[in-house]
């Protein structure tokens with residue numbers, strides 16, 4: 180290919196075009212800056228100098244002048260909500276909702292955000308009104324999800340169940356685990372009102388929604404026991420092993436009592452031994468020890484207990500072992516020493532014997548199906564803090580294979 184001199188013109192031409200483009204960008208940026216109302220910049224200054232109240236006023240003024248700033252207000256209001264300044268978020272969202280110059284979808288968005296503000300502020304009736312007003316909008320599904328949360332917060336279980344149906348109709352995903360617990364909560368209310376039949380129906384519905392819900396089996400067992408149907412009660416409780424064996428500590432005591440009432444001591448002791456072997460837990464071990472003490476004597480009970488504590492050592496286990504030893508020992512100097520050791524240990528074990536939420540870390544002496552800290556269902560596993568720390572559930576043996 181031959182070199183032609185006119186090609187040399189291309190280089191200065193490219194430079195010239197670049198310079199023109201840069202000038203145009205600069206002009207456009209200056210034009211945009213001029214178009215911004217002064218109150219907008221004042222608002223930014225107030226925000227930077229940590230005067231959010233004055234910043235809000237300045238932004239409100241800017242919004243009255245320039246309708247393009249709606250997105251800025253949404254962002255600002257959400258920022259306030261995140262910081263816990265709900266009243267400011269409400270002011271901004273209310274302002275946006277009342278602006279007739281905004282597009283309909285923007286006003287719907289403001290209503291939705293306002294509903295979330297009211298929900299966070301605990302003004303539940305106004306939150307409900309806001310979300311209900313969006314049933315015909317593009318935000319219907321999101322608003323329906325918020326309404327479900329609201330009814331759950333109010334413990335309006337029937338409304339929450341109906342709301343889950345609405346969500347389903349809207350094609351939104353259903354929180355089946357939560358829904359199963361709503362049925363269980365409603366069933367608990369029925370049991371307290373002596374409506375056993377309705378409670379059983381609700382629990383069956385819960386199992387249809389979530390077949391591996393252990394709480395249902397536990398409650399169905401209790402219902403059967405209240406009707407003196409011992410075998411049925413045992414069958415319900417034993418099904419918990421297939422559903423989720425880590426919840427067996429909640430069932431151990433009920434199960435043993437049912438076996439004992441049937442007079443099937445051997446069956447009951449065997450079931451407890453199997454559970455303690457395959458799904459070790461300090462609470463199950465306690466039930467097994469008490470059962471052995473009553474029916475097999477102190478020596479055998481102590482030996483079995485000691486074997487289990489040696490297999491999975493823990494301070495909680497050692498504490499119970501000392502308790503068992505002390506209950507059998509003669510009162511002498513050695514016993515006094517053991518009592519002192521146990522007393523010192525107890526100061527530590529109280530802390531270790533709590534239950535903990537795996538989601539937010541909330542700890543409680545009592546087991547909760549719904550964590551009081553983060554309101555998540557099934558976030559606590561009925562294992563004591565020490566067990567969770569030393570023998571994490573994920574590292575434990577998987578569900579045993581039935582022979």
Ligand SMILES: [Zn+2]
Nearest residue numbers: 536539550553
């Ligand atoms: Zn929690």
